[in-house]
Amino acid sequence: xxxxxxxxPRLLALVPYLIARPGIPVEEAAADFGVSAKQLRKDLELLWxxxxxxxxxxxxxxxxxxxxxxxVNFDAGMNRPLRLxxxxxxxxxxxxxTLLEAPGVAxxxxxxxxxxxxxxxxxxxQPAGVAVGLGVREGKNTVLARQVVQGALKAGHALRMTYYTxxxxxxxERTVDPMRMLIVEGRSYLEAWCRRAEAxxxxxxxxxxxVTELDEPAAPPPYAEQTDTTAGLFRxxxxxxxxQLVLEPxxxxxxxxxxxxxxxxxxxxRLRIRMRYADxxxxxxLLLGLGGDVTVEEPEELAAGLRDRARRALAxxxxxxxxx
Amino acid sequence: xSVARAERLVNLVLCLLSxxxxxxAEHIRSLVAGYSDAPTDEAFFRMFERDKAELRDLGVxxxxxxxxxxxTVDGYRIARRDYELxxxxxxxxxxxxxxxxxxxxxxxxxxxxxxxxLLKLRAAGVDVDQGVPAVVEPKVRTTEPAFGPLLAAVQAxxxxxxxxxxxxxxxxxxxxxxxWGVVSWRGRWYVVGHDRDRDAPRCFRLSRIVGEVTxxxxxxxxxxxxxxxxxxxxxxxxGEPPDTSTVRLWLAKNRAAGLRRRANVVGEQTIDGxxxxxxxxEVWHTDSAASWIAGxxxxxxxxxxxxxxxxxxxxxxxxxxxxxxK
Numbered sequence: 001x002x003x004x005x006x007x008x009p010r011l012l013a014l015v016p017y018l019i020a021r022p023g024i025p026v027e028e029a030a031a032d033f034g035v036s037a038k039q040l041r042k043d044l045e046l047l048w049x050x051x052x053x054x055x056x057x058x059x060x061x062x063x064x065x066x067x068x069x070x071x072v073n074f075d076a077g078m079n080r081p082l083r084l085x086x087x088x089x090x091x092x093x094x095x096x097x098t099l100l101e102a103p104g105v106a107x108x109x110x111x112x113x114x115x116x117x118x119x120x121x122x123x124x125x126q127p128a129g130v131a132v133g134l135g136v137r138e139g140k141n142t143v144l145a146r147q148v149v150q151g152a153l154k155a156g157h158a159l160r161m162t163y164y165t166x167x168x169x170x171x172x173e174r175t176v177d178p179m180r181m182l183i184v185e186g187r188s189y190l191e192a193w194c195r196r197a198e199a200x201x202x203x204x205x206x207x208x209x210x211v212t213e214l215d216e217p218a219a220p221p222p223y224a225e226q227t228d229t230t231a232g233l234f235r236x237x238x239x240x241x242x243x244q245l246v247l248e249p250x251x252x253x254x255x256x257x258x259x260x261x262x263x264x265x266x267x268x269x270r271l272r273i274r275m276r277y278a279d280x281x282x283x284x285x286l287l288l289g290l291g292g293d294v295t296v297e298e299p300e301e302l303a304a305g306l307r308d309r310a311r312r313a314l315a316x317x318x319x320x321x322x323x324x
Numbered sequence: 325x326s327v328a329r330a331e332r333l334v335n336l337v338l339c340l341l342s343x344x345x346x347x348x349a350e351h352i353r354s355l356v357a358g359y360s361d362a363p364t365d366e367a368f369f370r371m372f373e374r375d376k377a378e379l380r381d382l383g384v385x386x387x388x389x390x391x392x393x394x395x396t397v398d399g400y401r402i403a404r405r406d407y408e409l410x411x412x413x414x415x416x417x418x419x420x421x422x423x424x425x426x427x428x429x430x431x432x433x434x435x436x437x438x439x440x441x442l443l444k445l446r447a448a449g450v451d452v453d454q455g456v457p458a459v460v461e462p463k464v465r466t467t468e469p470a471f472g473p474l475l476a477a478v479q480a481x482x483x484x485x486x487x488x489x490x491x492x493x494x495x496x497x498x499x500x501x502x503x504w505g506v507v508s509w510r511g512r513w514y515v516v517g518h519d520r521d522r523d524a525p526r527c528f529r530l531s532r533i534v535g536e537v538t539x540x541x542x543x544x545x546x547x548x549x550x551x552x553x554x555x556x557x558x559x560x561x562x563g564e565p566p567d568t569s570t571v572r573l574w575l576a577k578n579r580a581a582g583l584r585r586r587a588n589v590v591g592e593q594t595i596d597g598x599x600x601x602x603x604x605x606e607v608w609h610t611d612s613a614a615s616w617i618a619g620x621x622x623x624x625x626x627x628x629x630x631x632x633x634x635x636x637x638x639x640x641x642x643x644x645x646x647x648x649x650k
Binding site: 009012033052055081082087088098107117118125130182184185186285311315319 | 619640
């Protein structure tokens with residue numbers, strides 16, 4: 001809302017906006033339009049110069065300022081906002097319908113009523129060309145966990161939970177102060193202050209094995225900040241190792257599923273990637289599972305460790321066939 | 325946009341809204357403040373063409389027509405009923421839903437369009453408070469560079485060409501598509517449309533598009549069939565999970581937590597002098613189960629079925645025999 005291209009839509013919306021809210025403070029209007037009070041005043045000054053042909057005193061848009069508030073005395077015929085464009089109706093209505101599908105969104109009934117009203121007001125501008133399916137798959141346990149987590153969020157209570165940390169393949173008990181729930185890329189997360197880690201953490205709901213709402217209030221410290229999910233959930237950190245891998249065609253999905261850097265196409269549809277990992281045991285599990293579809297080029301310790309672990313696993317499985 | 329141009333465009337909208345008659349360009353030139361600045365006829369027409377395009381881009385419905393059959397040139401007007409957003413009044417809980425919906429997008433294109441819609445709802449008198457925190461906050465991101473051009477092509481009804489990499493069997497091929505829509509399914513974006521090379525409907529994953537998306541043909545050509553359900557098309561193509569099957573594993577004591585939390589322990593067994601549990605586990609695909617189990621190395625051994633046992637064995641054998649390094 002800050003570039004000059006956005007100015008004309010704002011100018012066309014301002015007069016109807018002010019008519020609907022006589023005497024609104026400039027600051028409040030500016031906040032609704034996402035601009036500074038100074039910019040809003042400039043817009044109002046410009047509108048004041050506009051009007052109907054003739055452009056005499058009775059033809060121009062007439063605004064009155066009283067202290068810091070504004071009212072419209074003459075609108076020159078511009079008393080309703082412009083209809084929604086197809087793109088606007090799409091972005092808004094598709095988003096609303098997506099909410100209906102998101103597990104646990106508070107009030108599906110209110111969403112449906114909002115959709116019906118906006119569709120009616122939008123007229124011909126019906127959503128087209130964009131569809132969203134969150135496709136959140138929730139097991140029975142996850143549904144139960146979500147209900148407890150939502151209850152705690154509403155009541156403002158802390159939670160005690162048994163949580164599976166996939167990176168370390170560990171199950172731990174921890175007490176957390178819930179902050180909000182998120183659905184990112186088809187998965188539900190609880191964002192909370194973890195008292196054990198003394199940091200904000202995102203917990204996947206399907207990895208919560210058990211959870212209880214506590215009587216004590218949720219008290220994340222004031223400096224606990226919400227995670228910015230704009231660039232995805234993986235955070236790059238200097239202490240992470242970097243592996244160089246060559247993916248066979250069947251393992252190319254790794255480059256789509258995990259954040260990777262520096263991809264190079266090789267012959268035969270193979271792909272060389274560099275991939276960060278925070279935890280060695282996690283990387284070893286991933287690579288063992290990929291079997292021959294991946295070659296570890298760097299670091300050598302990772303390649304050697306992987307070979308050893310595979311050999312020990314083969315030896316143990318071999319024992320089974322000897323002594324059933 | 326210059327102050328003079330913004331002012332002129334607002335004046336043009338006000339003038340065309342207030343007239344029932346079609347106004348010719350010449351008439352508009354003499355009537356609307358700002359056009360008298362144009363030094364020549366040519367400069368005026370250039371200016372007027374640009375202004376018309378700008379208004380149409382914003383969605384202003386400019387009507388073109390003639391008042392009388394003997395008029396020799398077209399005129400312009402804006403029909404108020406087409407210009408104005410219909411009456412709308414949202415209850416507080418409905419407005420809260422709108423506020424949450426606007427925050428759904430993490431996408432330059434869609435965030436901007438949703439914000440534009442919100443602006444107009446507010447101008448229609450609806451109060452939407454964006455500061456209210458929601459209990460659940462879904463987010464849909466668009467990070468693929470192909471998203472913007474494809475959405476634009478869908479909205480313009482224009483065919484596109486792009487290089488597409490298929491993983492298996494691996495191939496990189498140029499595709500030409502008449503796009504019907506972009507679809508986000510389980511956090512991944514797809515484009516659905518009529519594939520001209522295959523002469524059939526297809527969907528393509530945006531993350532597998534290589535390089536730039538270029539337009540192929542004029543806008544307004546692509547017709548989306550009325551009966552196509554975009555979301556269903558993608559979710560069917562991506563395949564529904566098959567039935568589950570139960571497998572038996574040996575798990576070393578206190579190891580393989582990730583497998584254990586999904587498994588039921590049904591007995592005990594010692595292998596290779598190491599104490600462990602016998603556990604049953606529900607799995608979907610043999611392939612993905614084999615990857616999952618092989619990842620646990622010597623901490624997990626498949627007891628049955630044989631197919632899964634072999635599949636894990638092959639994976640471990642490939643890693644054990646690898647030479648590694650460059």
